[in-house]
Amino acid sequence: MTRLPSAEPGDREGTRLRRRVVACRMCPRLVAFREGVRVRASYSQEAYWRKPVPGFGDIDGRLLVLGIAPAASGGNRTGRPFTGDSSGRFLVRALHECGFASQPVSESAGDGLTYEDCYVTAAVKCAPPGDRPTPEEFANCSGYLDEEIALMRNLKAVLALGALSFRAYTEHLRRAGVPVRGMSFGHGRVFNVRGGPTLVASYHPSPRNTNTGRLTHEMLVAAVESARAALKG
Ligand code: SF4
Numbered sequence: 632m633t634r635l636p637s638a639e640p641g642d643r644e645g646t647r648l649r650r651r652v653v654a655c656r657m658c659p660r661l662v663a664f665r666e667g668v669r670v671r672a673s674y675s676q677e678a679y680w681r682k683p684v685p686g687f688g689d690i691d692g693r694l695l696v697l698g699i700a701p702a703a704s705g706g707n708r709t710g711r712p713f714t715g716d717s718s719g720r721f722l723v724r725a726l727h728e729c730g731f732a733s734q735p736v737s738e739s740a741g742d743g744l745t746y747e748d749c750y751v752t753a754a755v756k757c758a759p760p761g762d763r764p765t766p767e768e769f770a771n772c773s774g775y776l777d778e779e780i781a782l783m784r785n786l787k788a789v790l791a792l793g794a795l796s797f798r799a800y801t802e803h804l805r806r807a808g809v810p811v812r813g814m815s816f817g818h819g820r821v822f823n824v825r826g827g828p829t830l831v832a833s834y835h836p837s838p839r840n841t842n843t844g845r846l847t848h849e850m851l852v853a854a855v856e857s858a859r860a861a862l863k864g
Contacts, residue, residue, distance in 0.1 A: 652685040652756055682710070686753075701756070720737065732746055762837070786828045833851060
């Protein structure tokens with residue numbers, strides 16, 4: 632039987648969706664990559680997850696945090712999004728400071744982290760080579776994202792991390808028949824989507840942004856606070 636990471640979404644539909652995601656093998660390139668990733672020396676004692684990484688958190692929450700895809704030695708190792716890598720450390724510290732995460736660290740699926748009023752997932756559920764899924768892989772995985780969003784019945788705000796996840800979310804809106812003309816990515820931009828959740832854009836907390844100062848902790852906290860402000864509407 633497939634082992635699932637802890638803290639599944641509470642409802643039955645969410646659990647069923649997670650099981651389907653974890654079993655998915657639709658993208659041959661990503662299946663080969665996730666299963667063949669070389670174990671880093673510092674994790675040589677660990678069994679890598681090597682499967683699709685389903686979303687994690689409060690499916691009844693009002694905030695969706697959307698990443699691009701799991702990291703090869705992050706989510707693909709731990710089985711939980713934004714867990715066990717530098718992007719996750721940067722993000723979860725900010726979510727904790729803003730009251731959405733129970734603790735400021737995200738190191739393993741069993742570390743006790745819970746999200747409050749917040750669900751975290753990625754547009755593509757499998758780790759891609761070079762951290763970059765192809766357009767076809769985004770399209771293959773889009774059905775799962777649509778289902779997750781449909782399950783978030785209280786959704787009020789979406790925080791899209793990086794231009795690629797921003798595009799994945801606007802593609803979701805397009806599929807739902809929502810006009811997306813004029814919506815372009817820019818850090819800190821806030822879009823009041825007619826009839827839908829507010830969309831907030833942020834640079835992705837990847838090392839290439841955080842190590843260069845393109846995205847600082849304060850900038851990410853400000854983006855999360857923008858999303859929080861939208862929850863009241
Ligand atoms: S990226 Fe998505 S669609 Fe592709 S194999 Fe992974 S879970 Fe399946």
